[in-house]
Amino acid sequence: MEKIANIKAIEFQELADVNKLEKVSFILKTIAHPLRIGIIGLLVENGKMCVNDICEKLKSEQSLTSHHLSNMKLAGILGSERNGKNIYYYLKLTEVVEVIQCMNNCHLL
Amino acid sequence: MEKIANIKAIEFQELADVNKLEKVSFILKTIAHPLRIGIIGLLVENGKMCVNDICEKLKSEQSLTSHHLSNMKLAGILGSERNGKNIYYYLKLTEVVEVIQCMNNCHLL
């Protein structure tokens, strides 16, 4: 067996924790969109934000933003709670931040 | 500022190396498909493989497999070289393996 990409080509099953890969893949697949990255960023910074504020900050359309928010909520990445007229969204899936951190700490990339 | 996902909610720009995120996101978005994962796995194990062998191992249709291979090649993830009748594919983007490794080493997930 030869070397591939600076690591020995061991069995893939040993190399890859398929569970983790699928988790990360799902997360990144879901948030890999400029508007969604923007939303995640705001929520990481501010904890909770209502739709209107998100739209203003990102200069994004209300309806489109709402669609993206509910998609990410459906995917389990965001949560929401109503407070009066406003609905506040927040990061629910903690792994999202962990993936971001993990990528940053990764010395390989 | 409150704690989110066990880390302090610092500025997102500091938290996230956007370059890395985009790289990883691109890679995982591209390979996040059962057949493609299978192909990557085979190539990590074996270094180089021709289309026919890949199809046999994965019990996948020849044409479909070929489409996926050429897509991944277009994306820069795979490379190929002809040897007689056969065309051999191999992992070209080393970051693919690095992402996999990085995920595994990541103690957060």
Next chain:
DNA sequence: GTTTCATTTGAACATATGTTCATATATTTG
């Protein structure tokens, strides 16, 4: 040079995802 084998290619189709627009719902305010 015709046949065979390995692979690619492209058209057609199916499905998923993103976007826009107009309308609906829920809450507060007067």
Next chain:
DNA sequence: CAAATATATGAACATATGTTCAAATGAAAC
């Protein structure tokens, strides 16, 4: 309860992605 505000929803459309099939290419064998 009517008006205003905040947000969601659904239909229509656009675009991207995955799949299938039939036909085309390119190299080797006869």
